[in-house]
Structures are given as C-alpha cells and as structure tokens.
Amino acid sequence: MYEAQFQDFEVTGDPSVGVPRVALLREWLAKHDLDGFIVPRSDEHQGEYVAPCSERLRWLTGFSGSAGVAIVLRDRAVIFVDGRYTLQVRHQADMNLFKVESLVENPPAQWLAENVGKGARIAFDPWLHTIAEAAAMRRSTARAGAELLPLEQNPIDAIWKDRPRPPLGAVTLQPNELAGELARDKLARLAEAVAKQGADYAVLTDPSSIAWAFNIRGADVPHTPLALGFAVIAAKGPHLLFIDERKLGIEAEAYLTQLADLRAPDSLEGEIAKLAKAGSRISLDPVLAADRLRMIVEGNGGKVVEAADPARLPRATKKEAELAGSRAAHRRDGAAVVRFLCWLDAQQPGTIDEITAVTRLEEARHRVGEETQRALKDVSFETISGSGPNGAIIHYRVSRASNRQLGKDELFLLDSGAQYQDGTTDITRTIAIGTPSDEMRERFTLVLQGLMAISRLRFPPGTRGSDLDAFARYALWQHGFDYAHGTGHGVGSYLAVHEGPQRLAKTGTEKLLTGMILSNEPGYYKEGHYGIRCENLIVVDAPSKIENGDIEMHSFETLTLAPFDRRLVRADLLSTGELSWLNAYHARVLAEIGPMVDGETLKWLEAATAPIG
Incomplete structure (x- = not known):
C-alpha cells in the first residue's frame, strides 16, 4: 500500500512544477481579461481528502498538505497554510515564486482586501468555495474596489492536460449492528430536522453525512471510506441521491432505491434549479455547501435557508453500537501498535529508517486484522513517521527523498491510524531511540501532562472545545512553550479521521455532547531538532453527579x-x-492488550506498563 504513496509524493511534491504551471495559468487569465485566480485545496464537497482529479493546489504548487489556498495574480503569487504546514510548504513549493502567508492570521479574504488594486478582476470557482468563504471574499474585494467573478470553467482543469478521471470506487453497505440505527430511521429524523429549519429541502454536500445517513461507505478518496455524491433530503416526499451508478453493485443499488430516488451526478444543478423554480426553501450549510449551489437556488427564484447540515451533530454523537465498535477497534489497534513497539525496541539505532517503520506498523495492523477477522481496510491518514528533526515538521510525510534513519539518542514521532469497519483509530507515540537528553525528557513530560489534564477533566454540559484547550497547554505555558495546532479534532465511526463539528481548540465553538469522539494530542516541536506529540482518542461520557457536587459533569x-x-x-x-492516572492507564493497557499478545511481546508490554514512581 505504501510503496505507491512514497513514489507519488516524490513526483507531485516537487517545487519545480510551480514556475511552468503558474505561467500557463497566467496566460489563461490574460486571455480572459482576468487579474487573478484563487486556488483552494478543496473539491466540490469541501472535504479534507480529495480525489486525485481534485488536487488542483498540489498540481499547481507542489504543496501536498490537507489545508491551503493559493492566489495567483499577474505579478505575484501567494500560498496560505496553517501552523501545521509552515515547514512543509517551504520544502514543497518554490519560495522564489510563492510568498507564504498564514491561513489563520492573514486569511485570503483579508489579504485580498489589502493587496488587490482598484478595478482588479479576481476569479474563483464557486464549486470550490463555501458560501461563507465566497461572501467574505466578495466583501474584501469590494472594499478594495475590485471585482470577484465566479467562473463557469476552472482554468486549472483547462490547462491540466493529464488530469485524472473522477473516481468510481465501489459502494458498500455498513451493517446495522455497527451503524446502530437503520438508514430509514435516520432519514426520517433528518426530514423532521429539515422541516424545523423552515425548509422544504436540505442539500447534503458532505459525503460523510451521506455515508452516515444512508449507512453506506465508498472508496473514492484516500483513507476515508466515502462515496462522493450529493443528497437532497426532503421534509416531505422522496429524497434524492446523486451518485454515479457505476459505483453501485446489484445489492447496493437495490438497497438505495428503497431509500431515495437515484440521480446522475451531472443532473444535480438541473434538479436544484427545478426545485428553486417551484419556489422551494432550500437549506444549505454556509460553512460546507459550495457557493455554486447558492447561486443556482437564488438564480432560479428559490430561497436559501442558511442552516447547519442536519446530519452533522447526529453523526458526531455516536450510538452505543458505534462506541462498542470503536472500543473493539482500539483494542485490536492497540495490539498491533504494541507488537510494533516491541519490535522497534529490539532494533539498534541507525539500522532502520522512517519508511521501514511505516511499513512494519502497517504489516502489524494487517496481521492483527486477519487474526481477529476484522480486516484492516486502510490507514486512516498518511502515517507521520518523523525521526529527529523530521519530527518537528508537524504534518511531516516521509518520502524516499526525505527518508531518514532512526538515529542514536534521538526522538522518533509516530502518528498513525487505521480504518476498520467497526471503528477509526488515530494514535501518536513519541519514542526514545537510544538515550534521551534531559531536555527531551522534560518537554515530553510537559506534553504528557497536557494529555493527562484533558483526560482527567470533569466539565459541565454546555462546555465548548475552546473552553478546554488551555488545560492541555498549561504545563507547557508555565515553561514558555506552546504548539501551533489544535489540541483535538473529532473522529468518525469508520469515516473521516478528522470529523466536525467538535474540536478541542481555540476555535472549537461547538458544545461537547455525549458520544462525541475526539483526539487529545498536545505537542512540542523544536525546529531542526525533534518533535514530541502524545495522542489518545477520547469519548465524551454522559454527565453524572460528583459526590457532594451540585451539578452533573x-x-x-x-x-x-x-x-x-x-x-x-x-x-x-x-x-x-497525574502519576496515579498514568499508572492506572498503563495497568488498563496491560489488562486489555496483554491477552492479545504473547511471548516476547507480552514480556515487553509488562515492562513497558510497569508502575512508575
């Protein structure tokens, strides 16, 4: 699985691609009397993982991160990334061509207001920007006296001569015993939610919501089992599902036709226009839905109801069957990780490299999946395998060009995850190769204290992720340290490893609800030297009373x-x-994972979980 990915990264993660491709884009813009074009790292569904045919930002710039935007003007080019990618982008994009800006501190809309001249004509593809993004860019260009123009054709698609074809991954059914609820019951709940929004229809643009609502999975994008498509949920009457029927076998087609009327994807615009012409009120999520959909509804006399995707919160608050599946998946995954860690500990420093570690861990996951008859479907993201200074690159991805030995007296950061049919995992462990320095041990302990602070929290209903983020940073802050990423993201149930709307972050405004799964992953990164991250997945428990307390927590x-x-x-x-929590956690690891390993691995695990202090 990984060999092709390592090669693919080296071919497309190449700074030299930028100059000729940006030149082609500028030629196209000049022919069409345009002064600039905005290239986001997104597709029509605004997902984190996109099909190869939608990797427009990567094709243009060489940058392969999961979040970013480029703005190409006639005389300059800018690429925006967040704190995870500030080092990576400098390796992958041509710094003589692109200036790097912060996606958070100076986002594209703000940059446009300050950097485009009066009368400038700036173009964008309305399928690749959300309603909220497009509105912000329109306001900013208007302040500058410029014009923001939606295009019917994306110029990248016009100049990308060997662009891959759209994917046709097979659709599979997610069993009810793992989903925890029949699709028809979910769809009935969604129809009620649409009516409560004051809408006649809601357009589901997020394939994760469609997968959850219809209890299906697919294979259209890397590492997340999604079938790309759209759905229209009707408050009354039949629902519509827009999906390429070449993805459907006999069983899947028969199943889905009982739940919705199937339509070809290229009929979406016409169907939305038809509903709009009938005067319908159509719900679109402004932070998820493409601005093109708004344009179709309003351009045909319909009314846009701006409201949250009605499937988003129900999907995030897992049913007990989904939580039981996640627990089982994590036990299985824990056994694989322990087998890998035992093997790694037996290797001499300098004898293995980052790619070897990645492939060995994936082999361990495959073996455990075979032994337990729950096959590894895929990794849940591209493994971050960073030795020494590579570990300081927050979202580092090893390639043959960057591949590095795990050297003596260094730290090795390994962030990985798996997709099993009963659950999605994501785990980071930082491992000492040889003898760690006192500085490394101190800063690792500060990071671990942050993880434990979140793990041990009690908090009242209504608490948001932003309310908790500082707890993970407190120990680091006391020593003058911090990290440039959120503390935790939501995680799906055999779906996206990065799932919204729940987050543990300064920007995490969603209330944390029972059944939400999140990551807990504080870190520390010393550029040019090492990186540290500790990560567990956690789930929000139902509130309960604390003895002698006043309210449930x-x-x-x-x-x-x-x-x-x-x-x-x-x-x-x-x-x-903290010491009690750590020893109790290790005792639990031994109790639950011990029966799944034997021999040298069991001996290693017993030593690795022995009480501290």
Missing part, C-alpha cells in the same frame, strides 16, 4: 490503548494525581 473515556515511553517520563515533575 461530563468526563472523558480514553479509547486508545498503548503505553507511553517510560524512558521519557520525568516522574519528579508529576503530581500524585
């Missing part, structure tokens, strides 16, 4: 089961409560 259940590297823990920095 939520807590977190930890799902991930694998030891932290005891060699990196400074026990003298831990409080009694």
